[in-house]
Amino acid sequence: MKVRKYLRGSGRVLAFVFVASIIWLLFDMAALRISLSDVSGQQLKERLIREREFYKKQSMQALHPRRSFTHPARRAADLPGHQKAPGRLNDGDEGQRVKDELRKSLHLAKSNHSKFVDLKPGDAAAHENDNAPKQNSSVKKEAVNLYIYTGGTTAQKAVHKVDSKPNEKVKGVEDEILLKSTESRLTQTTTHRLPNQDVKVVNEKVAGMQVKVTDKNVLGANKQLKPAVNHPAEGNARVGTLAVKKSGVHTVLSLDVTNSPRDPKAVGQFGQAAVVAVHENSEVEKRWNEGHFNVYLSEKIPVDRAIPDTRPRKCAQSLIHDDLPSTSVIFCFVDEVWSTLLRSVHSVLNRSPPNLLKEIILVDDFSTKDYLKKQLDDYMSQFPKVRIIRLKERQGLIRARLAGAAVAKGEVLTFLDSHVECNVGWLEPLLERVYLDRKKVPCPVIEVISDKDLSYMLVDNFQRGIFKWPLVFGWSPVPADYIKKNNMKDTDPIKCPVMAGGLFSIDKKYFFELGSYDPGLDVWGGENMEISFKIWMCGGEIEIIPCSRVGHIFRGQNPYKFPKNRQKTVERNLARVAEVWLDEYKDLFYGHGYTHLLNKKVIDIGNLTEQIELRKHLKCQSFRWYLDNVYPDMNAPLVKADGLVYNRGLRKCLALQRDSLSFETCDLSKQSQHFNYTWMRNIRHRELCIAPQVQSNSFALQLCDSAKNEQRWLHKSSISPMAEHFSTEILRGMCLEGKLEGQALQLRACDSNNLFQKWQFTHYYAQ
Ligand code: UD2
Numbered sequence: 001m002k003v004r005k006y007l008r009g010s011g012r013v014l015a016f017v018f019v020a021s022i023i024w025l026l027f028d029m030a031a032l033r034i035s036l037s038d039v040s041g042q043q044l045k046e047r048l049i050r051e052r053e054f055y056k057k058q059s060m061q062a063l064h065p066r067r068s069f070t071h072p073a074r075r076a077a078d079l080p081g082h083q084k085a086p087g088r089l090n091d092g093d094e095g096q097r098v099k100d101e102l103r104k105s106l107h108l109a110k111s112n113h114s115k116f117v118d119l120k121p122g123d124a125a126a127h128e129n130d131n132a133p134k135q136n137s138s139v140k141k142e143a144v145n146l147y148i149y150t151g152g153t154t155a156q157k158a159v160h161k162v163d164s165k166p167n168e169k170v171k172g173v174e175d176e177i178l179l180k181s182t183e184s185r186l187t188q189t190t191t192h193r194l195p196n197q198d199v200k201v202v203n204e205k206v207a208g209m210q211v212k213v214t215d216k217n218v219l220g221a222n223k224q225l226k227p228a229v230n231h232p233a234e235g236n237a238r239v240g241t242l243a244v245k246k247s248g249v250h251t252v253l254s255l256d257v258t259n260s261p262r263d264p265k266a267v268g269q270f271g272q273a274a275v276v277a278v279h280e281n282s283e284v285e286k287r288w289n290e291g292h293f294n295v296y297l298s299e300k301i302p303v304d305r306a307i308p309d310t311r312p313r314k315c316a317q318s319l320i321h322d323d324l325p326s327t328s329v330i331f332c333f334v335d336e337v338w339s340t341l342l343r344s345v346h347s348v349l350n351r352s353p354p355n356l357l358k359e360i361i362l363v364d365d366f367s368t369k370d371y372l373k374k375q376l377d378d379y380m381s382q383f384p385k386v387r388i389i390r391l392k393e394r395q396g397l398i399r400a401r402l403a404g405a406a407v408a409k410g411e412v413l414t415f416l417d418s419h420v421e422c423n424v425g426w427l428e429p430l431l432e433r434v435y436l437d438r439k440k441v442p443c444p445v446i447e448v449i450s451d452k453d454l455s456y457m458l459v460d461n462f463q464r465g466i467f468k469w470p471l472v473f474g475w476s477p478v479p480a481d482y483i484k485k486n487n488m489k490d491t492d493p494i495k496c497p498v499m500a501g502g503l504f505s506i507d508k509k510y511f512f513e514l515g516s517y518d519p520g521l522d523v524w525g526g527e528n529m530e531i532s533f534k535i536w537m538c539g540g541e542i543e544i545i546p547c548s549r550v551g552h553i554f555r556g557q558n559p560y561k562f563p564k565n566r567q568k569t570v571e572r573n574l575a576r577v578a579e580v581w582l583d584e585y586k587d588l589f590y591g592h593g594y595t596h597l598l599n600k601k602v603i604d605i606g607n608l609t610e611q612i613e614l615r616k617h618l619k620c621q622s623f624r625w626y627l628d629n630v631y632p633d634m635n636a637p638l639v640k641a642d643g644l645v646y647n648r649g650l651r652k653c654l655a656l657q658r659d660s661l662s663f664e665t666c667d668l669s670k671q672s673q674h675f676n677y678t679w680m681r682n683i684r685h686r687e688l689c690i691a692p693q694v695q696s697n698s699f700a701l702q703l704c705d706s707a708k709n710e711q712r713w714l715h716k717s718s719i720s721p722m723a724e725h726f727s728t729e730i731l732r733g734m735c736l737e738g739k740l741e742g743q744a745l746q747l748r749a750c751d752s753n754n755l756f757q758k759w760q761f762t763h764y765y766a767q
Pocket residue numbers: 149150151152154332333334335336365395396397400416417418419446500501502503523524525526527528552554555558559560
């Protein structure tokens with residue numbers, strides 16, 4: 001009743017409003033809940049999509065990381081799985097994927113055919129479809145842009161010789177099978193590890209060089225010769241097998257694909273010294289000149305022999321980017337010995353990752369040997385990646401390399417001599433440097449294959465290529481304080497003032513941007529100086545990569561003929577290099593025994609305009625910059641002596657005033673008393689040089705001309721009693737003598753006791 005009373009009149013209205021509000025509130029709340037869940041659902045969905053895209057992008061990145069030249073450590077750290085230990089072949093699907101890919105590429109390689117190209121000098125075969133069958137294809141010719149050193153005493157390297165008893169190699173052979181494929185010939189991997197830090201060495205003389213021979217009785221050197229067997233399933237991550245990581249880097253591949261079964265008893269197997277029976281010595285001698293090494297023995301050694309892995313231990317752990325550029329390996333040769341040429345090619349085929357080896361180009365520089373014609377064509381036809389280019393005229397190694405470069409399809413050019421053996425893991429560390437910076441020009445460590453017993457010898461660490469005057473190439477250890485200051489490890493790339501010349505990789509485009517080699521360089525010699533100065537002075541870098549090692553047979557003589565005189569060829573090449581690259585330092589080159597090259601009647605070094613223009617165009621640095629920044633330990637004084645010229649008899653100094661010579665009290669502050677004794681052996685004051693006047697037994701002041709022999713005076717050139725004299729070069733036995741009256745100088749017969757003929761400069765920089 002009471003309720004009814006309240007619901008009457010205005011109370012009823014109020015109750016209605018109250019109930020309606022409650023219902024409204026309930027609806028509102030429900031609507032809010034729905035819209036909230038809607039929003040969060042949408043957000044979730046968006047997040048999911050975003051995440052999916054993110055992961056997709058990341059996995060894409062891992063599979064196809066962007067090709068860039070940033071530092072690998074940074075890039076690798078950005079990618080997922082960076083911390084992950086390097087995977088191995090049995091790493092589930094990934095391992096299988098890699099195996100499949102490798103198998104596929106091996107198969108692909110087998111299904112192709114070799115290509116042989118005839119090349120006229122100055123011509124080049126046009127690039128062709130990579131996958132097209134290559135047999136006997138006649139190729140469109142296009143002009144080769146021919147642009148183009150001194151080897152020298154490359155043999156003076158400190159080397160270690162790997163040695164062990166023949167019977168011990170047998171028990172050492174346990175090959176590591178990486179890919180269980182039926183293509184066994186192509187799928188066997190052996191890593192012969194010789195940790196050089198464990199090798200004790202004794203000195204021995206090999207081929208005139210001081211070498212260090214591993215002493216097999218110490219530190220178990222024999223044991224080290226045993227191939228290190230690493231079954232993927234056992235998960236030894238230290239020896240890089242096919243450990244491709246999703247992160248875009250993998251452990252360097254230690255591929256060593258060889259014929260199976262490899263004969264462990266074969267002569268020279270595992271890079272060991274091979275011995276020739278006494279009764280065979282005449283045979284050895286007979287065949288020596290074919291290559292200026294033990295050709296007879298070389299022919300007995302398998303063309304695909306194993307050699308010890310001489311890399312510093314840590315090299316096998318190096319990380320390499322998955323997307324390295326491919327390379328064309330270019331061998332140019334003239335009358336190369338059959339077995340060494342084949343061994344060179346096999347070592348590349350057997351120890352290079354197939355996906356990185358675009359092709360091998362053999363440039364036959366007009367060889368005369370029959371076996372290098374059809375027999376070579378036939379042999380190489382079994383290797384689809386090998387192309388042979390034949391030059392119709394002898395061009396010399398410089399232009400032959402250019403012919404190879406002109407037809408190369410790989411992104412990187414890798415030049416090798418035709419008597420080498422590439423070691424395990426040699427290629428990737430080179431290409432990695434080019435990948436990081438296309439202006440880096442990496443060279444492998446050049447190890448020594450004995451010319452006598454064909455044994456493979458490892459060289460000392462921290463060796464770099466240098467030159468001495470007059471542009472003579474040589475090896476020298478990296479200064480110890482530099483190693484210490486930079487905390488250098490034995491695996492670190494070594495900055496190298498000049499390369500040896502024969503073995504290096506270079507980004508193809510960069511090679512041509514640099515104007516390649518000076519094509520005016522003939523046959524052999526000097527091109528390593530030219531390309532080294534050019535690379536450094538025009539923005540690039542040359543490095544020796546300790547993790548990349550290639551053996552080379554250093555020969556006492558060139559086994560082929562030079563179309564012109566060998567010495568003249570090399571001198572001429574060097575003079576071209578000096579004129580284009582050395583600026584004022586070219587005097588040091590000429591002054592070290594090459595002043596005769598300054599006489600244009602004696603030698604024509606050809607036109608240099610293009611080379612000089614090229615240097616300007618590339619805005620290259622000066623040679624002084626090169627010395628200061630690249631080779632600061634090089635001693636390169638611009639003059640032999642300078643300062644005051646003191647006469648011991650007169651106890652006064654020579655002065656040049658108003659075109660006349662006189663003697664004055666010595667005073668360093670007087671410019672008129674300052675003279676240079678130059679590399680041309682001139683006594684020089686500004687532009688004026690002193691020359692003998694034979695008729696009047698006197699002297700003349702002439703404008704300096706570096707080509708003029710009469711302006712040259714011998715001084716301090718020997719430790720004889722005449723060392724302090726100025727004796728003329730054109731008139732032997734005549735010396736400059738100081739006097740106070742009349743003419744300050746007269747030309748008199750040299751007298752070792754005459755103090756008036758003895759002269760002293762304030763500073764001496766060189767003898
Ligand atoms: C060194 C270099 C070499 C080259 C040379 C100077 C190394 C290991 N070797 O002398 O590459 O830089 O200094 O120029 O750094 N060849 C031709 N045509 C010729 C002459 C030579 O194709 O007219 C070939 C020859 O067959 C060989 C290569 O060029 O494959 C280098 O010649 P080398 O082995 O006689 O030079 P090498 O090692 O004494």
